[in-house]
Amino acid sequence: MNTGMESPQGVWWKPAHRAERLWVGIAFGWCMVLFAMMPLWHLKGGQNPSGIRHRVNPQAYANRTDEFIRTYQVAEEAGIPVVEPPPGSDVYLLGAMWSWRPILKLRKGVEYTLHLSSVDVNHGFNLYPINLNFQVIPGYDYGLRVTPTEAGDFRIVCNEFCGVGHHLMVGKVIVVDDGGGP
Ligand code: CUA
Numbered sequence: 001m002n003t004g005m006e007s008p009q010g011v012w013w014k015p016a017h018r019a020e021r022l023w024v025g026i027a028f029g030w031c032m033v034l035f036a037m038m039p040l041w042h043l044k045g046g047q048n049p050s051g052i053r054h055r056v057n058p059q060a061y062a063n064r065t066d067e068f069i070r071t072y073q074v075a076e077e078a079g080i081p082v083v084e085p086p087p088g089s090d091v092y093l094l095g096a097m098w099s100w101r102p103i104l105k106l107r108k109g110v111e112y113t114l115h116l117s118s119v120d121v122n123h124g125f126n127l128y129p130i131n132l133n134f135q136v137i138p139g140y141d142y143g144l145r146v147t148p149t150e151a152g153d154f155r156i157v158c159n160e161f162c163g164v165g166h167h168l169m170v171g172k173v174i175v176v177d178d179g180g181g182p
Contacts, residue, residue: 056141061117065092069102077103077172090115090143093156093171095123095136097163100156100171108151108177116142124160127173133159151177 016024068083068091075082081102085091087110094101095118106112116125116136123136130150134142156171
């Protein structure tokens with residue numbers, strides 16, 4: 001009779017069933033596969049941005065962008081300068097409530113270092129219709145090595161809520177195919 005005062009019969013000293021050992025083995029093996037994928041995918045997956053990020057004074061970044069605009073401006077569209085930087089150069093894009101400056105005119109198949117930063121609050125860089133997303137943070141200069149692979153007109157849509165003008169914050173990147181490139 002069980003009075004409730006005696007401990008129940010244990011079974012843990014019996015050897016594990018074959019099926020249980022098999023499943024523990026499969027689970028352990030899968031853990032090892034996932035563990036190996038972390039460093040492997042970091043190196044082989046090609047999904048990591050080639051970013052260099054460092055601190056920057058927001059005003060200094062704005063001044064650098066203005067200098068960049070003065071040096072390479074080729075036109076103007078609705079009050080926003082259009083800038084055509086030389087191949088391989090450092091390209092500066094500034095997010096501010098609620099615009100992107102300047103409009104960038106880039107060449108297909110040519111590498112640039114695209115710098116992103118904000119002068120006020122967090123903005124989101126989303127290149128439409130390509131699914132490219134980056135945080136644009138005041139105080140940080142985010143430098144990305146980019147090579148446009150498609151010619152066309154692209155929009156930079158802010159995808160980080162940044163105030164009442166957030167939905168109006170649209171910029172532009174023009175990629176031209178001059179048949180050249182490497
Ligand atoms: Cu900038 Cu939303």
